[in-house]
Ligand SMILES: Nc1ncnc2c1ncn2[C@@H]1O[C@H](COP(=O)(O)OP(=O)(O)OP(=O)(O)O)[C@@H](O)[C@H]1O
């Protein structure tokens with residue numbers, strides 16, 4: 001089976017300031033088809049930088065990126081753009097919604113760009129907005145939404161083209177527990193459908209849904225392991241009331 | 243369990259089995275099958291301390307049953323319990339002691355300890371996720387209790403990250 005994502009000694013050094021900042025320092029990561037991988041780590045450990053490189057949104061300094069067995073780090077910007085349109089959904093940590101389009105159109109556009117018929121695109125828009133409790137915000141402009149609402153729109157948009165690979169950077173960072181629950185349910189469905197997910201998160205509830213958790217520290221992977229599940233029976237066994 | 247029973251008796255007098263049912267109904271799966279033996283033992287102690295009193299109620303065709311009610315002294319104790327602020331959980335952590343001490347002895351390195359602990363917390367969280375998804379939302383008490391446990395666990399993980407930044 002070909003890995004959906006494979007990196008070899010991937011390095012990113014930001015050189016735009018006075019001193020170079022090594023943000024990612026030699027990451028070897030492999031993600032299998034259908035896998036749900038959570039990426040955790042302290043602020044500044046390189047999580048955003050890593051997923052940006054995987055989505056072609058930030059150029060690597062050295063090392064290799066392979067997607068579906070094809071070398072990707074050497075692609076041109078337009079080739080990356082095409083790849084994202086067809087195969088990758090990206091949720092930015094800071095949303096990046098199109099300001100002068102309605103919420104509904106923000107969600108519908110990626111499906112149209114990926115080649116879905118107007119009818120299919122409209123259906124996906126509607127089901128995603130409903131799943132994330134956003135139906136009555138469809139005609140609003142992004143600036144009229146709360147942070148948590150914008151975040152959910154960003155997720156809906158990333159899923160609109162039914163991407164084989166979802167890259168998400170803190171998709172629940174601004175959500176209360178009820179909305180987190182909706183997002184978790186949606187992600188669970190996406191995972192069940194066999195889409196591959198690589199998700200940066202601080203939220204342990206979200207990370208605990210993943211098959212695997214990768215921990216970054218100072219730009220390096222310090223842990224990479226599957227989550228063991230044991231199944232407890234009732235709340236009273238976990239929490240002591242007496 | 244003493245004060246929990248006093249609280250239930252403050253509502254109305256009851257016999258032991260009714261108290262068991264009341265606990266089950268109020269807490270749902272958050273308080274799975276309270277032990278009836280333990281309830282009777284506790285009631286006996288409360289009676290000895292003058293916090294409840296029992297009367298025998300005659301029943302046709304069956305042995306008398308003991309119905310317990312709250313005494314003035316019992317009510318006073320209950321009021322003190324309800325009114326006083328409750329201690330928060332103490333930050334006392336066996337893991338933290340290991341983290342600080344183990345490297346000094348040369349037995350373990352901190353990064354390895356932190357990594358193992360994180361995995362453990364995440365697997366606990368995964369259990370709680372499971373539990374929450376299998377708990378009907380109508381069981382509000384159990385749901386809140388699980389959410390509370392999740393928030394505590396999240397705080398433990400955040401703290402672990404702080405320890406990693408400062409100590410590893
Ligand atoms: N455009 C940039 N120019 C220079 N340095 C950058 C740039 N973007 C990120 N960095 C630096 O690279 C390091 C990693 O940043 P990154 O955004 O990947 O961290 P992160 O793990 O996503 O943190 P957070 O949890 O706060 O989102 C940090 O030291 C950061 O200051």
Ligand SMILES: [Mg+2]
Pocket residue numbers: 047048049093169
């Ligand atoms: Mg980030």
